[in-house]
Amino acid sequence: MSIIYVLIPLAVIIVCIGIAVFFWAVRNNQFDDLERQGYSILFDDDIDSPKQTKESNAVKQTDERN
């Protein structure tokens, strides 16, 4: 059982790191808008108009995903 004398302080340190990260996030307005950022992953990067084929492929892929 003596392992808990190591594990619990370790857990406490990790919790402290977690809280530090959380405070940082609150200070940097990460919780201001919970609707929007969830969608960013769905969008492709810029579509270059001349490369039409690439664009349609990308679109088809996203269609399948939906």
Next chain:
Amino acid sequence: MSVVIPENGCFHCGLPNTEGERFMVEINHKSYPMCCPGCYAVASAIVDNGLENYYEFRTELAARGDAALDATMSKLAVYDEPELQEEFVFEHGTDKQIQLTVEGITCAACGWLIEKQLAKVTGLKQVSVNVAARRALITWNNDIIKLSGVLQRLSHIGYEALPFQPDEHEASYKKEQKSYLKKLGLAGIMTMQVMMLAFGQYFDVFGNLGAETIAYFNAVSLLLTTPVVLYSGSIFYVSALKAIQARTVNMDVPVTIAIAATYIAGVLAVNNNDGEVYFESICMFVFFLLVSRFLEHRSRHKASELSSNMLKLIPVTALKWDGSDWTSVIAKQLQVNDLVLVKPGESMPIDGIIESGTSTVNESMLTGEFEPVVKMMGDKVYAGTLNQEGSINVKVSSTIKHAVMNQILRLQELALMSKPKIAKVADEVSRYFVIAVLLVSGLTYWYWWSVGNPDAFWITISILVATCPCALGLATPSALTCAMAKLNKLGVLLKRADALEQITTATDIVFDKTGTLTKGEFSLREFAFSDAFVKENVSIRNDKIEKSTEDQSEQDFILALGSFIESRSEHPIAGAFLHDYANYNFSMSAFTVHVGKGISAKVNEFNCHMGSRRFIQAQCQAAEMMYANGTFDGALDDANVVLMINEEIVATFIVTDTVAPEAKALVEKLGRYRLSILSGDEQHNVNKLANELHIANAFGNNTPDGKLKHIKQQQAAGKSLIMLGDGINDAPVLAAADVSIAVGNASDLAKNAADVILLSHRLNALDDLLTMAKKTKSKIKQNIAWALGYNMLVLPFAISGLLSPWQAALGMSLSSIIVVYNSTRLMK
């Protein structure tokens, strides 16, 4: 496709498309129809910028495109004026920063679209869009790009972004919001850890724990609990201290005693290695209390954010004569005796006297009187009123500070200060409750201590925790938060959540007339025409149109002719003539507009005059004589628009402001209130409407000051009033009424003064609001009954010592969760 476009709807905005395939845009290799040039321009701009992805992922339809885009954009240049920017632009290092409210954001895809569109603009340093608040924070380099350039970019893709007037409390709300979030997060995370250690002890997960291990667990728990008690719980102590300083008690007093006593006892127990600790109970207690406070605060913050979005800063500009040319200046800079040009369709920038020109002016926002007033040389015009027909030169008679509109604004501020205060039922109840709890726990401690029970201290703590008014505290805010969210979906914005409580106690509903009960625009009520004339000429019609019944086609013809003539007029009466004339072979060869009187035109071979009776009389004495004797059967005696063709009167029309279509049904539903109309319009007009809608009380001829006096009288007589209004002249009354509601197209001043804003133009939302208020009130009562009932039930167990502190904390949390769940049922 994640969004459903209605059949025959515009691909961009989803509104019905009547233009067929006239505006087609190719998106992702498919052609889609648009409903108007506005949507066409926006959709094309999105495609041209390579942002088609927007259409793939949007979850809501877009707002309709602005057809008069060029005109809108040319006005944006005024935002570059340094004097104006002082108010809302901040220096951010060498760059400038601004927060904008963005109209037209409907879903998360809009946020992406805006950021992508602006990312390509050189000179823009940073763009971040907040979809929930419908705002964008923009940082730019003023040497490379101007603010108007950024705004133009946004209007290209269909978003109207403007600076706005933030709520005075908004900054502090935001800071508090962050501090709540940090405290709540800390309490939550620590509660998990401490609970883990506590569970190990409660259920002997590790087998029989040695005394040394238990001491170790307690020490770690103390370490983890300390920041929760010192940091997260601090708001309760501050509030309790404030209450005691004010020689009263609030819910935070027993909370503070319970937390402090349990914590200190715990510290002593760890130090002496003897006695019980309840660290997990403290953490859970603090966490649940914080959740309730956080919810309450967030709903207030959100309401203030949304309502200040509505207060856009639209600077009033004016064209000033600088000796050689007309230059655009901000109205604030105008001096007495400056000469200003006001074009048709613009609002007066300032109070002044007409130097030259004639026009009709819509002063309904000041007087409530709907019919436009004819203004000629030497007449006074007022800032905020709308110039409708002719260009006029105005000599400034007083600076904007002393304009009539600003006097109304001051009246509003005064009225706001005298607004009746609400007695908060829950606060009253909880104060007595708190005193009772403190007494009971004091007596219990004394009893057990005198009996010699070693657990006297922990029994007292149990009482304080078990009877904690946490669920009682949640009862009202959780119900109000849920009701607000639901109402928001129904198109009703609450600026003050407690307005819901006041609505249920209201006895009277007072309506403004123009723009609230009526549409505030002309429409055709009745018309009559000469059969002989129409029978002769109905052949002008195209062959394309189907042969319907004789009668209908005759009506159709006269309406089409009237609409065709009026199509050249800027006068608001022309808005009543919207009949489709495409099926007729009309052509106009000459036309003259007589400001404030009517219009003369030559249509095909007809010499037409259309306008007021006086105008027709002036044009042709004989025709008026004939009219008086009855030219054709059924001519309308009280018609205000007359059509004369070749010196013969052929049609008469009654055009008036019409009642909003849903007003009648709404009034019927409001039977249990005392209804009245309060208007600046003439008494006989107000009476007419009151009769039509069966509203018992009608008060006309009221100035803004008169309206305010009327409301104050009623309030002095013990009535509680709900006031609905829209105009500038309603702003002071809205500020004074117990609950004030601004309808959809209300002026900014009215919105500013109101507690509730109906976002849609439907009056029906009022009914939704009243029903919701009633439901919310009964929900609050249920919650309070449950919270008090539970506390009463658990009290005997706590007093008799059957309940240990951790059981008390668990019970208290469950009770709170039940209250919150009950409130969320309002959202359905």
